Amino acid sequence: MSLNELRKYILKNRKDEIAWKEFVSRPRPHAIIVTAETSLEEQERILQEASRKKHSSN
16 A cells, blocks of 8 residues: 555544554655754755755656
8 A cells, every 4th residue: 555545544544553553654755854953944945945846847
């Protein structure tokens, strides 16, 4: 089951703890990860850059 399919399943079956554990354990290849030490300004810059890249690739 793909991550998107699993997400849809969980939204319909919110009490399925096994499915939830599987969902949160799956890697997110396109996730943007920043540490707590990253300043808000830097976080904004990172998100704006990612948004530009996403829109320019479409």
